[in-house]
Amino acid sequence: MGNRTTTVREVIGRSPRGGSAATWSGLAVCALALTGLVANALPVPTDPGPVRAGAAAEPDPYCSPGSDAADTAARAAHTRVADPGADAAEGVEVTPEQAAEYEDQLREALVPLRGHELAPPYTVPVVVHVISAEDGRGDVSDRRIQEQVDVLDQAYRGEYALGSEGTDTGFRFELADVTRNADDAWFRDFNRYRDTIRSRLRQGGPETLNIYTTELESGLLGYSTFPQDYPDKPSQDGVVIAHDTLPGGERDRFNEGHTGTHEVGHWLGLFHTFQNGCRSPGDYVDDTPYEREAAAGCPKGRDSCPDLPGEDPVTNFMNYSDDACMTHFTQGQTRRMIEHWVAFRGGDARV
Numbered sequence: 001m002g003n004r005t006t007t008v009r010e011v012i013g014r015s016p017r018g019g020s021a022a023t024w025s026g027l028a029v030c031a032l033a034l035t036g037l038v039a040n041a042l043p044v045p046t047d048p049g050p051v052r053a054g055a056a057a058e059p060d061p062y063c064s065p066g067s068d069a070a071d072t073a074a075r076a077a078h079t080r081v082a083d084p085g086a087d088a089a090e091g092v093e094v095t096p097e098q099a100a101e102y103e104d105q106l107r108e109a110l111v112p113l114r115g116h117e118l119a120p121p122y123t124v125p126v127v128v129h130v131i132s133a134e135d136g137r138g139d140v141s142d143r144r145i146q147e148q149v150d151v152l153d154q155a156y157r158g159e160y161a162l163g164s165e166g167t168d169t170g171f172r173f174e175l176a177d178v179t180r181n182a183d184d185a186w187f188r189d190f191n192r193y194r195d196t197i198r199s200r201l202r203q204g205g206p207e208t209l210n211i212y213t214t215e216l217e218s219g220l221l222g223y224s225t226f227p228q229d230y231p232d233k234p235s236q237d238g239v240v241i242a243h244d245t246l247p248g249g250e251r252d253r254f255n256e257g258h259t260g261t262h263e264v265g266h267w268l269g270l271f272h273t274f275q276n277g278c279r280s281p282g283d284y285v286d287d288t289p290y291e292r293e294a295a296a297g298c299p300k301g302r303d304s305c306p307d308l309p310g311e312d313p314v315t316n317f318m319n320y321s322d323d324a325c326m327t328h329f330t331q332g333q334t335r336r337m338i339e340h341w342v343a344f345r346g347g348d349a350r351v
């Protein structure tokens, strides 16, 4: 069963374009650093530590629930997860063992690429598959789809970052195609039919981002496959997001498009910032502080691993915070996404 965050959250005000921390020179430095990283691959962690739940199963102590129990129930449970897999009816979190296996696969895939020069930016073609009801529910407009792709592009350019916290990841997103599929069964129960849907609709190779918009069960915002999954299941590769999470959608607090931003982070190889909780190796990224559990709302200043450096990365795109709270990817996450791109998606043609 999936772990779900059950909280009442408050939206904080924020300018969605509070300033760009991204510069081309920063990106170039990153590319050089990455070349070094590929040439000197990090040691493969052999002991990810004991199993612990990576997500918040209990209410967040920093977001005290409202006094109205009915309101609390109505607002319960929003998750953005990795692919639930063929047998799961809903999203599940990545276990420490699975994360370690993905890491092993990444390091192995990078070995033959040692010494190659990496050269972002990488332009990702995006194909959006709209799964809607026959009465039109979920039939998101072309304009809203373009806005979602624009949010992706801006987020990965670092344009939501505040001050110097974020980075230009070097990834660019361009809408290549939209398919529309009105089918009540598919719309009502996407997860039941998802393997068939994705096999029929998916376009392109490993470099093509296929996004499926549909209705998801209550509380589930979206999920994604990882790059390492592609060789075994190329037809299943992609991101699924609830249609009402697109920019301007009806989903309260999650309608600025950052469910898409978050899920594409998984699609490019990132774990949640709270992966492995306070235990090494965390999310396998050096510059995202450890975090015991998912954030909910926007609990800035929270420090759930007080014995370890840094406050929780509450405003990171790979957390569970409200859309308005999420602002950036770090340099370390950027490096990790580029590694995954080169190893599994872009291929030798891009290096």
Ligand SMILES: [Zn+2]
Binding pocket: 080, 081, 082, 262, 263, 266, 272
């Ligand atoms: Zn997630």
